[in-house]
Amino acid sequence: MADGDANAFSIEACLNFGPEFPAFQGHFPGNPILPGIIQLASVRILAARFLSCSLAASTLSNIKFRDMIRPGQSVKVNLFGQEKNGGWKVRFEISSSEAPVASGDMQLLPVGNSHEG
Numbered sequence: 001m002a003d004g005d006a007n008a009f010s011i012e013a014c015l016n017f018g019p020e021f022p023a024f025q026g027h028f029p030g031n032p033i034l035p036g037i038i039q040l041a042s043v044r045i046l047a048a049r050f051l052s053c054s055l056a057a058s059t060l061s062n063i064k065f066r067d068m069i070r071p072g073q074s075v076k077v078n079l080f081g082q083e084k085n086g087g088w089k090v091r092f093e094i095s096s097s098e099a100p101v102a103s104g105d106m107q108l109l110p111v112g113n114s115h116e117g
Contacts, residue, residue: 019071063104
């Protein structure tokens with residue numbers, strides 16, 4: 001679910017990374033978890049799809065990883081974005097049914113003119 005416009009928006013999404021998702025391979029053998037960089041990329045991609053533009057993270061702050069995401073585990077992602085300094089300041093929270101997983105702030109800036117796919 002998404003609401004807002006290019007000045008302010010909120011997004012709520014449910015994500016599930018299946019066991020075959022490549023990021024689980026090698027992270028870690030016998031005990032796979034979703035890397036934090038993939039969690040951050042998911043936030044950026046959700047915002048880019050809503051705003052219909054390519055985005056890059058210019059600043060990350062207050063990033064906290066509190067729990068792990070396992071193969072096949074569903075998580076809820078909430079984003080709250082506000083236009084700021086030619087980009088968007090985004091506050092995000094990722095949670096599972098058991099616990100908070102990750103949270104933080106990122107500044108996203110538009111890149112090029114292409115649509116994020």
